Amino acid sequence: MLKYLIILLTISPLLFGYTTVSESNQDLITTMLAYGKEGSVYLDEVFVALQTKIFKNTYLGIIVIVPLVFLVHYLIIGPKKFKHDGKKYYVFTLFNRIIHGIAAVSFILLIPTGLIMMFGSVFGGGEFVRACKDIHAVTTILFVISVVPMFIMWFKNMLFTGDDIKWFMILGGYLSKEKKPIPAGKFNAGQKMWFWVCTIGGLVMIYTGITIYVHDLNLAVLTMFGLTRIEMLRLCIIAHNIVGMAMTALFFTHVYMSMFAIKGAIHSIINGYKEEEEVEILHSTYYKELNKEKKASN
Numbered sequence: 001m002l003k004y005l006i007i008l009l010t011i012s013p014l015l016f017g018y019t020t021v022s023e024s025n026q027d028l029i030t031t032m033l034a035y036g037k038e039g040s041v042y043l044d045e046v047f048v049a050l051q052t053k054i055f056k057n058t059y060l061g062i063i064v065i066v067p068l069v070f071l072v073h074y075l076i077i078g079p080k081k082f083k084h085d086g087k088k089y090y091v092f093t094l095f096n097r098i099i100h101g102i103a104a105v106s107f108i109l110l111i112p113t114g115l116i117m118m119f120g121s122v123f124g125g126g127e128f129v130r131a132c133k134d135i136h137a138v139t140t141i142l143f144v145i146s147v148v149p150m151f152i153m154w155f156k157n158m159l160f161t162g163d164d165i166k167w168f169m170i171l172g173g174y175l176s177k178e179k180k181p182i183p184a185g186k187f188n189a190g191q192k193m194w195f196w197v198c199t200i201g202g203l204v205m206i207y208t209g210i211t212i213y214v215h216d217l218n219l220a221v222l223t224m225f226g227l228t229r230i231e232m233l234r235l236c237i238i239a240h241n242i243v244g245m246a247m248t249a250l251f252f253t254h255v256y257m258s259m260f261a262i263k264g265a266i267h268s269i270i271n272g273y274k275e276e277e278e279v280e281i282l283h284s285t286y287y288k289e290l291n292k293e294k295k296a297s298n
Contacts, residue, residue: 047234055241059118062249070256077177081263088273089290091186099149100269106143109135111251114244137213144206151199157186158196163285164189174261181284188283190257194250201243208236
């Protein structure tokens with residue numbers, strides 16, 4: 001029952017956004033399909049509806065429903081607890097931790113300021129929202145500094161394997177209080193999904209974000225695709241919002257998993273060490289590899 005409740009709550013933001021295309025807006029789909037044809041209203045009507053209704057409502061659904069999912073999980077299932085007085089494995093180097101720290105700071109600033117900009121009218125607009133816009137722009141520099149090194153250092157570990165299919169089938173064991181070995185390498189399937197959205201999606205966010213901020217940056221791209229400046233700007237805004245939704249939802253997930261769902265898990269990205277029991281249970285494949293390496297070196 002809990003499994004179906006969590007799945008329902010997880011997809012609710014999308015359903016919440018979908019309901020904004022109600023009876024008076026059902027012709028939006030038709031408008032999209034008719035884009036560029038004689039008699040169509042081009043992207044104008046679609047863009048306005050996306051910006052003022054669908055995107056805002058979907059973001060609202062994400063920031064309300066996703067934390068609710070985790071609250072339900074915490075109250076019913078509770079966090080996983082592992083021994084902290086036994087053997088530890090050194091899994092994150094100092095360089096790993098520095099790059100992750102820079103990325104973490106950038107997300108802690110980018111997500112809230114982006115949401116404030118999205119709901120600027122709720123905050124009364126003015127200086128506060130403009131300040132958030134400037135913070136958002138400056139913080140992008142931090143993200144740019146971290147995203148490429150992060151991609152390079154973890155690319156190999158983040159490739160999907162057969163274990164990830166098994167992980168998804170049991171949702172990483174997070175719907176059970178039992179401590180059973182979970183098939184996962186150094187990073188589980190959920191972490192990998194976050195990594196790819198964070199890096200590849202992050203590059204999309206950087207490009208579209210700079211375009212939106214500067215407005216007239218894409219002269220070569222405009223020529224290549226035969227787009228007007230306003231069309232390019234609108235496409236960038238749409239892409240920025242769609243990727244931003246995925247990033248916001250997965251950022252909340254990442255924070256919950258590292259700070260609440262697994263007691264003490266956040267310490268590993270601070271000091272570099274993971275508890276043996278945590279590795280053995282949550283990263284069983286990686287645990288076997290570490291032991292095999294240890295035996296080979298003896």
